[in-house]
Structure formats: structure tokens, C-alpha cells
């Protein structure tokens with residue numbers, strides 16, 4: 001007998017336990033621990049043996065299918081892998097149903113596509129399709145929440161299945177209400193099995209909970225092949241589709257869309273988008289040449305430094321890591337002898353983009369220094385580089401792409417780490433390169449004075 005088999009789990013957070021408890025030790029919720037009557041139950045080994053294979057694969061299985069929605073194909077790493085399971089998560093109202101209907105409509109021109117909704121009526125979906133100009137697309141549409149009925153209704157020849165949303169599905173082999181961890185897990189398990197056995201690609205739409213995770217405990221993220229998050233700011237029509245996990249391509253890839261009256265439209269040149277509302281040479285504003293996945297994107301970093309009336313001065317950040325800001329402030333204070341201790345600091349990445357690259361350090365430092373001194377950095381200057389704790393400017397990856405994008409958008413000067421790697425065949429002759437080795441050098445070079 002197997003000892004300590006973890007056969008109980010929490011319905012809220014997914015934590016597993018060997019025995020029943022009244023309170024979950026992980027999330028602190030009461031009465032949420034249930035016994036695991038797993039999807040299909042734990043089957044006894046039938047005594048049959050495995051068929052081993054080698055590592056070769058047929059070309060047909062490797063061929064990706066294109067949806068013709070360029071930004072979507074890009075996020076998946078250059079097309080959709082047959083038989084993969086893709087989870088698309090996002091806040092309510094962000095446009096998940098719109099995106100998935102557009103994808104189904106586009107794919108249905110060449111492939112057999114099924115769209116199942118557990119949230120909306122057929123009429124509502126048809127109205128949306130009319131708005132998207134997709135009424136004539138041969139998508140097979142149905143409204144159903146029972147996962148077994150859905151799977152039984154599908155033949156082996158379905159290429160794409162869209163489920164909107166996974167939280168509305170239920171499996172009657174599990175005794176709990178739709179949306180709970182056990183139901184979501186059981187339904188996803190059945191759909192993933194279906195995808196793998198029939199080579200159907202399954203798109204699962206998932207709602208993000210208040211905590212920011214899909215269906216609570218991230219159970220789904222472990223099960224599927226690809227996780228995409230659809231993000232956007234309220235009151236802003238731009239939407240960002242970000243891959244956070246991809247078994248068949250790079251993660252951290254980004255697709256940018258604009259929500260219009262007749263659906264989502266891909267934005268092919270995002271740099272112009274994040275720079276359009278730029279003012280001319282204003283103190284505190286610096287343009288960063290960043291990489292999002294495989295694509296270079298220029299974004300504006302803005303800083304505001306004002307006299308503090310608080311006991312401990314404020315540090316407020318939008319779109320960047322606050323701990324990284326603390327680090328950069330500490331380096332500026334200790335290495336450049338410029339103090340921020342009596343100043344409030346506000347830092348923002350314009351356009352609602354979230355940046356996690358350390359290559360943005362130099363742009364952040366320069367915007368802080370510029371805001372602190374009141375001296376503007378020319379609007380024709382573009383910056384990238386990582387800052388180390390001793391104040392050194394460290395090299396970053398993909399310098400060539402960053403420089404090319406800056407040059408393409410008409411920047412005249414680029415400030416970068418001293419030992420940058422650049423391919424000579426890239427033609428960026430019309431841009432002046434200023435390579436710097438330390439932050440102290442930057443302060444000296446630009447005459448950013450402490451006042």
C-alpha cells in the first residue's frame with residue numbers, strides 16, 4: 001500500500017493533504033478541503049506495458065498553423081502547434097471572447113473550428129460575430145457546460161476547439177459546483193486528454209481572480225502547454241497579449257492589439273504607439289529601447305522628483321519593479337553623491353506597459369537624474385543598459401536590434417553600455433553612439449548637476 005497518499009486537497013488554493021482538515025494550512029480557509037475523486041478516478045494498472053519510441057517526429061506534426069491574426073501567431077511563437085492546449089486568461093471585459101471569436105472565425109476559413117460558450121447565448125455570440133463582420137465564417141457554435149457532452153459531440157476531424165470559459169464547465173463525475181478547483185481541474189484534464197489523443201488544438205478561456213491568478217491556484221497553468229494573459233488599462237483601447245508559459249516557443253512574447261468598434265486590430269509598429277504623446281525634451285523623460293520577447297519596443301520612462309513633506313519620502317512606481325527603483329536610488333546616492341532622501345520620487349512607464357528588463361536601469365537612472373536636476377535629456381536620445389551595484393553599466397542582450405529600432409524611429413543618439421555587441425552588417429550609421437562604463441560617467445557627460 002502507498003503510504004501518505006495525498007488524497008485530499010483544498011478547493012480554494014489547491015494545496016494537497018494526506019488527511020482531511022477543517023482549515024487549509026496554506027490559504028487559511030475553513031471547510032474547503034475535499035477528497036480527491038479525480039477525473040475518471042485512480043485506475044488500477046491493467047498490467048499492460050509501454051510502447052517506447054525514439055525522438056523523431058513527422059514533419060506534419062511540427063507544422064504550425066497560422067491564424068492570419070499576425071499578433072496572435074507571433075505570441076504563440078510563429079503559429080499554432082496542432083494538439084496544443086492554450087489558456088487565454090484576463091480580467092472580465094478585457095476582450096477574451098472577442099479575441100477568441102475572431103481567431104475561430106479566421107481559422108474556420110481553412111480548418112474545422114468549434115466554438116463552445118458556457119457564458120453567453122447563441123444570439124449574443126451571433127450579435128458579436130455580426131459586429132466583427134464574421135457572420136459568414138463557418139464556425140460551429142454551441143452553448144453547453146457539460147464537458148462530457150462537449151467531448152462526445154466532437155469528432156476526430158475537429159482542428160480547433162474554443163471553450164469560453166473553462167470556469168463555466170462541469171463534469172458530473174466530480175461532486176462540486178462549476179468554477180471550483182476540482183471542477184476546473186477535472187474538466188481541463190478531460191479536454192487536455194481529448195487534445196492529445198485527437199491532435200485538436202484547444203483554446204481555453206479563463207477568468208483571472210482578484211488575486212491575479214487563473215482559477216485561483218494556478219492549477220491550470222501547470223496542466224496546459226501555453227498560457228497567455230490578455231491585459232489592458234481601463235479607459236485605454238490598447239490590449240496586450242503576453243505569453244507567460246510556452247512549451248513550443250519563447251515565453252515573454254508580446255502581441256499588441258487595439259480594441260475598435262468592429263473588434264481587435266493588431267498594432268504592427270508598437271514603438272510609435274508608446275511614444276506618440278511625448279513632449280519635446282522635458283526634464284524627467286527618457287526613451288528606453290527595450291525588448292519584449294523577440295521584438296524591440298521603444299518606451300518612454302518618466303520620473304517626477306518633488307520636495308517631500310512626509311517623514312519617509314514616497315516612492316511610487318507604475319510599470320516597473322519598486323525594489324529595482326530602490327536599488328537604483330541607492331546607487332545614485334552612494335556613487336554619484338546625489339541625495340533623494342528629502343524628495344518624493346514618482347516613476348512611470350508611459351502607455352501602460354509593464355517592463356521587467358534590467359536593461360531599463362540606465363533609462364530609469366537618467367530620468368531620475370534629469371528630474372532631480374531639472375535638466376532635460378534631448379528627445380532625440382535613446383538609452384539602454386543595466387546598472388550594477390558599484391555603478392557600472394553592464395552589457396545587455398540584443399544590442400543590435402535595440403539600436404536598429406532607435407535608428408528606424410529617427411533617434412539621433414543612443415547611450416549604451418561600453419562593451420556592447422553589434423553586428424557590423426546592421427546599418428545604423430545615422431545614429432551617434434555614446435558608450436558609457438559607469439553611472440558617474442553619465443552624470444559627468446550630461447552635466448546633470450545636483451541642485
Ligand code: TYD
Nearest residue numbers: 092093094095096097098259260261262263
Ligand atoms: P469581451 O470579449 O466580451 O470581453 P471578455 O470576454 O474578456 O469578458 O469584450 C468586452 C468589451 O469589448 C466590451 O466592453 C465591448 C468591447 N468591444 C468593442 O469595443 N468592440 C467590439 O467589436 C467588441 C466585440 C467588443
Ligand code: MG
Nearest residue numbers: 096097119164
Ligand atoms: Mg467573455
